[in-house]
Amino acid sequence: MKRKNIFLIFLCLALIIVPFIINKDGAYEGADAQADALIYEINPEYEPWAESLWEPPSGEVExxxxxxxxxxxxGFIGYFVGKKKGQVVKGNKSI
Known part of the structure; x- marks a missing residue:
């Protein structure tokens, strides 16, 4: 069991690190910024019809x-899945 966990940890780390190695000069930005750029590229006179109720003071806060x-x-999903798994084990049911 321990070897399996170590393998999964290394697999997760590889999935996080490999994209940065493959695409060294990539611009990693959010989908919101990409959508804004595309909207203004298609229609430069576009004016948003709604505004945020609150703007975070910095990118770090956001x-x-x-x-x-x-x-x-x-956490919610983990709790729910764990609770259901516990109910199955207690009830002696198989999934």
Whole structure:
């Protein structure tokens, strides 16, 4: 079991690092920025019809909020899956 976990950790690290090695000069930006650029390229006179209710004071705060949202979502999913798995084991049911 330990070898399997170590292999999975190295696989995850490879999936994170390899794209940066393959595309060294790549512009890694969010889909929102790419969409904005494409919209203004298609229609330079475009004016957004809605504005954000609150603008984060910096990019770091925005990144933190995004990461926190992802962590809460992953925690919820992990809790739900673990609870269901525990119910299956207690009930002696097979998946």
């Amino acid at each position: 990144s933190f909020l995004f990461a926190a949202q992802a962590a809460v979502g992953a």
